[in-house]
Structure formats: C-alpha cells, structure tokens
Amino acid sequence: MNENAAPETQPDAPVQASTVAHRRWILAALMLTIALAAMDITIVATAVPQIVGDLGGFERFSWLFSIYLLAQTVTIPIYGKLADLYGRKPVLLAGTALFLAGSAACAAAWGMIPLIVFRGIQGLGAGSIMATVNTLAGDLYSTRERARIQGWLSSVWGIAAILGPTLGGAFAEYATWRWVFLINLPIGLAAMGLIARFLNEQAPVRHHIIDYPGAILMMMAGSAGVFGLLQGGNAWGWLSAPSLITFAVVLILVVATVVRERTAAEPIMPGWVWRHRVMLGSNLAMVGMGLVMMAPGAYLPVFAQAVLGLGPIAAGLVLASMSAGWVTAASWSGHLYLRIGFRDTALLGAALMFAGVVGFILLPASPSYWLVVADQVLLGAGFGMLSTPLLVGVQSIVPWNQRGVATSTNMWSRYLGQSLGAAIAGAIFNGAMRGQLHDAPVSLAGALPEVNAVVGVLQSGSLGVEGTQFLRTAFDAATHHVYVGMAWAAALTLLLVLLVPRRPKGDAG
DSSP states (O other), X not given: OXXXXXXXXXXXXXXXXXXXXXXXXXXXXXXXXXXXXXXXXXXXXXXXXXXXXXXXXXXXXXXHXXXXXXXXXXXXXXXXXXXXXXXXXXXXXXXXXXXXXXXXXXXXXXXXXXXXXXXXHHHHHHHHHHHHHHHHHHHHSOHHHHHHXXXXXXXXXXXXXXXXXHHHHHHHHHSOTTHHHHTHHHHHHHHHHHHHHHOOOOOOXXXXXXXXXXXXXXXXXXXXXXXXXXXXXXXXXXXXXXXXXXXXXXXXXXXXXXXXXXXXXXXXXXXXXXXXXHHHHHHHHHHHHHHHHHHHHHHHHHHHHHTSOOOHHHHXXXXXXHHHHHHHHHHHHHHHHHHHOHHHHHHHHHHHHHHHHHHHHXXXXXXXXXXXXXXXXXXHHHHHHHHHHHHHHHHHTSOHHHHXXXXXXXXXXXXXXXXXXHHXXXXXXXXXXXXXXXXXXXXXXXXXXXGGGHXXXXXXXTTHHHHHHHHHHHHHHHHHHHHHHHHXXXXXXXXXXXXXXXXXXXXXX
C-alpha cells in the first residue's frame, strides 16, 4: 500500500477471540496505564518544594516538567507509526517499561540534573502510552462503543486531578518525595501483567522499512519547536537573538522533515494525514482545543487560591470539576454522533467550549466558588464533546494498519496546541500583570513584587490589606486577559471544525 495515499476502506486485522472475551481486563489495564501519565504532572508538582529542598537546583526545577512534556510530545507520532507496523502490544509494553525504568531512576536521583535526565526517560515512555492506549480502544471497540470507552479513559484524568496532589502532598509530608515516583511501579507492573496476559493481536507479518532519518528529523524539529516555546518569554524574550535562532532552526528542520517524508517508503507521518479533509480539520481543531486547555490548566488553580482565597485541595477540586464535565460529555457524545454525525457533534462541543471561556470572562469580580465550578463543568463538557467525536471519527475512516498513525497524530496535535497555549497564555498573563503593577496606586510604589513573585506574596499576605487586595484584583484582571485570548482561540476552533466534511452518522460497526 502507498503510505502517502489517502486512507482506504478495508477490514481491520482480525482480533483473536480470547482478546474480545477479556476486553474488560484489557480496559482495566489501559486505565491503569493512562493513570501513569495522567497523575504524573500533578503528583510531582505537589512535591517540588521538598525535591528542591533535598536536591537543590531551584533555578532548574521547571525543567522537571518541560523535559517530560518535550519528550512525550515529540515521540507520539513515532510510536503511532511503530504500532501500525509491529502491533500495539509490543509498543505499549516497551513504552510502559521505559516509563517505569525512568520512574525508578527518578526515585534514586542524587541531584537535580540527573533527576531532569530521568524525567526525560519517563517522557519517552509516556509518548508510547499516549499514542497506543487510544489506538487500542479503537481496535477493540465498535464505533458505537468508543464514546463510552473514551469516557472511561477520560475519567482517569479527573480522578488523577484529585488523587495526584493528595498523594504527592502526603508522600512529601509524611514519607519522602521519592515515593511520588515509586508509586508508579506497582501500577505499571499490574497494567503490563494484564496486557501481556489478555491482549492477543494478529498484526500483519511482513518486512518493514523503518524511516530512521524521518524519525530523527521529526524528533529534532519537534524538540527544537517545543524547546523554543517553553523558553520563549521565560529564559529569553520572544524577539531576542536566541529565540529567533531557535525558530529559524525549527523552520529548517520542518522543511527537511517534509522533504524526507514525501520520499520515504514508509513515512512516520504520511502525507494523507494532512491532505485528507477529515484528518486535516480534526487535527487542526485539536490544536485549537489544546490552546484553550492551557488557560484553566495553568492558571485556574492559582486563580482559585490567589483570588478566591481557597486552599490547595479546594482549588484542585475546581479544576477537577472541569474533568467531571469532560467525562460526562465524552460518554454522551456517542449517542449524539450516532444520530447527527461526528462533525455536528464536534461543532456542539466547540460551541460549549466557547461558551465556557466567555462565561468565565463574564464572571463578576471575586465570583462565588460555585459559579466558577459551574463554568468549568460547562468548559469541560465542551472539551469532551469536541475531542471524542473527532478522535472516533478519524479512527472510523482508516483500516487497522493506519489507525495508529491517525490516532497518534490527533493526540500529538492536542499536545502541540498545549505547548503553543502555554507560550501564548504566559505572554498574555505576564504582560497584563506588568501593566497592572505599573498602574498601581502611589501608596504601593516600591512595595509590589515582580510578576514571578506575585503568588508567593499573595499567599504570605506580607503586603497588608491594601496591597493584598490590589494584587488579588490585578491577578483577577490578568487571568481574565488570558481567557479573552483563549476566547479567540475557541472561536477559531469552531471555524476549524467546519473544515471537517459532514459524514454519515456513526455506524455500529
């Protein structure tokens, strides 16, 4: 088959009867596996003060998250292609084993730099998990069933939003921060045991030509791009020489990757992924959704503490309310796309997402806790109603040997959007906060902190009543500026969904 051709309609590779009979055990394994990636960021974030206190290297701790995100994002398309070539089972088992090896190494780290390196190994394993779990769900379940299964998989993220900070805080306070990594071992080993025992594939057996140059170029381009987005506005200015050089290198690598992929016998990311209208519209919409996701993900917990005066656990529950809306909508989306089709269901999701972002903008100053929760449930419903139909839609139009690429490209698009969103949201927030601090009352001149110290000063209350109230108002205004920017991204996402052609209603096959 010409890998650059548009997807062809052909039967899936047959699934062994033993696998079908044990789908519940496999689903449990997939949920355990996704829990590793879902809980990782939140559980580590809670223990950062103890990690820095033990290992030092405060100026480098942000790389604990950056290196993980970078390694995960750039490897997702590669794992998706390998899953199409050699089957999902070996790719998922190898990736999970790599994640667990990185976790064990992190627990034994003797300094901040080794810990950052080991976090990168974890991220390489997480890329396999994100690429193959949803692909396997597409293999094992029919179009009618996939929305319900995506709801189950999405529920793991909601549980992780609560369980991760709770476990991280408990380990840091009552045991040692090293347990935030060691806890992965029993979970991952249980998942691997279930997959090894119950998942039996009949992947096509033939000789493959792995596109090593394409994989290397893609990883280099992705790494440079994500690195530039993470460092821009933080380590250096967006228009500084390092930033311009980095993105010039990214452009060169992207061009080289495209040239290579057009000529490779079995490209990592085939041309049909971007030429096929369903794929193109769905993937671009996922970039847009990733952009919007960074507003609540990065700023809502801090907003809840700094502006609403909530504690860390209550702030985490505000973010978890978004996950509740996501899970519910993802589960119900199956009923809709079977009636009105994938595109129109995704349009409804994009509209709900837009309404959720605009709803936050329209909240009064110092809004009640329940108003914020209700708005986040609405926003989460938009995410669930948008992402699930688009993912199931792209899976439904490709055969087994292209589903890994189709699924991983969809997931990769979302993470690319999140990387872009982190950069854009950070630039908007910092700019708005600097403007608020510049316009501060004369009575507070010289007493106000720099932008990166605002949260700490708010939590300490060291500025007194007037200063604390001003900072809360400034933080509120800056957060609203971020949501205004995300409203434009949400509106663009709504238009991008329209690129997806209207297809027949989801079938039951």
